[in-house]
Amino acid sequence: MRDFLEDALQHLDAGAGRQQRDRLVELPKRFYTLVEVEERDGAFVVTLDRRVTKTPTGKTVSTSHRDLAAKMQAEWAAQGEYIAPDSMPHVKLINSAVEGGEEAQPALVDEVLKYAANDLLLYRADSPRELVRRQEKVWDDVLVRLARHFSVSFQPTVGILHKEQSPDMLARLRASIAPLHFVPATAMVSVTGLTGSGLLAIALHAGLVDRDAVWTAAHVDEDYQISLWGEDFEAAEKRRQRRREFDAAANVINFLERFPI
Known part of the structure; x- marks a missing residue:
């Protein structure tokens, strides 16, 4: 089961370092000309020269949402002479979800809640004052929205020592994402890993904050x-790649909230 989680999160290692490794690995040549979306058996599939796309282990990729298929x-x-997986965040995320399958879903939910129990938003700096104010302004806004929506309370703390959170709070948050289909659940794990926050992923899924606000909250310290x-140039490029992957995960959550794959 942990393999499925690692597969869901593997695309998080982004940026210049991974690009350097990619240059050392021979990328596969593009082997197709025509790329289309077709409706088959009530679902949408992407076809390459009329052949349905599959995961690396041969599982068919399909979705009930046309916009996701279009992505x-x-x-x-968009692939050129060679196929660069890092330029295909939607394809990679959906492939990862399909590879994990339904049996991975409980572990995916657990992963989000594990972050939420020790969340980025709950551990605050004690200085400098400007950073403290930024954290309070941005992070408290998210926590208040979550608290009101789910009727829960949080216990932020200063420093890095563990602060136990309410079991009732965690149970209520779990109940909100436990019914998720395994594909948006995979996207939730991706958002959680990319932001370092299960609470931000849950807030995004619940529609309490938009994706730009989530991204801003995740980077208060870095900004x-x-x-x-x-x-730094390399750090900026890594962040841009992570944003592309974050947006893909946010799209999957948005598309499939009402239309399971």
């Missing part, structure tokens, strides 16, 4: 450091 179609169509020292 995957666009990624396949403060950038304001002091400037932005």
